Amino acid sequence: MSKEKRLILLSLFTGIAxxxxxFMAYFITESNAIFSDAAESIVNVVASSFAFYSIYLSARPKDENHPYGHGKVEFFSIFVEGGLIFIAGSIILIKSFYALIVPNAVSNIMEGFWLILSTAIVNFGVGEYLKRRGATLRSMTIEADGKHLQIDAISSLGLIAGLYLIKITQMQWIDTALSAGLGxxxxxxxxxxxxxxxxxLMDESDVAVVQEVVDVLNSKRQADWIDVHNMRIQRYGQELHMDCHLTMPKYYTLTKVHDVISDFEQSLNEGLDMPTELFIHADPCMPQxxxxxxxxxxxxxxxxxxxxxxxxxxxxxxxxxxxxDS
Known part of the structure; x- marks a missing residue:
């Protein structure tokens, strides 16, 4: 099993637990704010399940129907996860407004306090681990899953502070306000x-990736790479696809042009920490x-x-x- 799959399974099992x-804390306390937190946990579980499938699919090799590979499924995974979070937030807000009309008292506050605190600690730790491993593995799905867990942890910490305020002030409306804020x-x-x-999905330019490519090209720059322009970069999962125009001396033979392009490709792949497929158009130099x-x-x-x-x-x-333009 790949490292990515193991990480997603870690997220999935953590989310279920x-x-x-x-939900145990919710049934003990009947707190709307805790219900909000529990509802988001359902999203975590569903999103991690879809992320596991997207990791499996993105690792499949290129084929006739997918000449650029299957890496773009990671963007669909993020879309599903983001969409589920958005829906959960909407439901939580609706329930918060309902609670304003039909309020209910919160009970067993400290029991709920300790249960939610334990989930926040675990969520933040697992989320930080997934974020770091996702960045190392260049996996947007794992990194997004880690960020999602940390969002959950931060919202839980806000909830904990609110529960403590309810305990010391006995102001029940704080529960509804917390629920609306978390939503x-x-x-x-x-x-x-x-x-x-x-x-x-719309192939919007990734500023950070473009800057990384530019830094590598500047550090590896050769004299006969006279000019690079019309550079376009697309990300497909853990791979980059780049095309550009490379200006070289016009008296170079076809063999020499091929060698320069091969050196250009090798230099870029050695400098970047993710595989890059290049399509390079050779341009002849001009007197200008x-x-x-x-x-x-x-x-x-x-x-x-x-x-x-x-x-x-x-x-x-x-x-x-x-x-x-110079």
Whole structure:
């Protein structure tokens, strides 16, 4: 079994155990706020189940129907998880408003306090572990699951503080206010996850990934990589797919062009900590490139090298050679 599957199973079994504890706390206390927390735990369990399937599917090799692999299913996983969180937040808010009309007293507060505290500690610890392992493994699904558990833990801590206030003040309306606050927080968290998944499905540029690629290219830059432009990057699960135009001396033979492109691909894959598939269009240099071309002993140089053009996330994606905007 892969590391990713083991991590998701850890999240799933943790979610089931904590969900049972939270519902136990709800039945003991009859607290709307605790019900809100328990309802979100159902989301954790369902989301982890779907995440397990998405990890399985994303690991499948490329095939004729999926030439880029199955990695995009991770964005669907985040979408489902975010959607479920959003729905849970909405239900919690509705129940909170109902509680304003039909209030009920909270009982056995301290028993609920200790049960919810224990779930918050476990959730935060497991969530932090999943976040770190997800970042290391470049798995958006695991990282999102870890963030979700920590959101759950933070909402539980707010709930604990509220239960203590109810205990010392005997103000029952605090329970309803807490429920509404937690519902709003959960709703906002679900929205952010939905936004992230839609961005990925729509191939929105990932600023952090683009910056990482640019940093690697600058650190590995060769003289005959005269110009890189029209760079586009897509993420499919734990892999990147990148295409760009690479300007080289126009007198290079086809064999030499092939060697330079191979070196470019190797350099990028060595510098990044995730596999990258590249599609590179070879461009010939032009006389206007000479002033920023650092190729030594060039037989066709029209003017001296006078300017170094730094590669940035702004100029590399543009579909133009750099002399046009330099």
């Amino acid at each position: 904590l969900m049972l504890v939270k 709003s927080y959960i709703l906002w968290s679900g929205y952010k996850m939905l936004r992230k998944s839609i961005s990925g 490139c000479c002033h920023y071309c650092n190729v030594k002993d060039c037989p066709i140089r029209a003017e001296e090298y006078t300017k170094h053009i730094a590669w940035t996330p702004v100029n590399l994606p543009k579909n133009m050679k750099h002399f046009r």
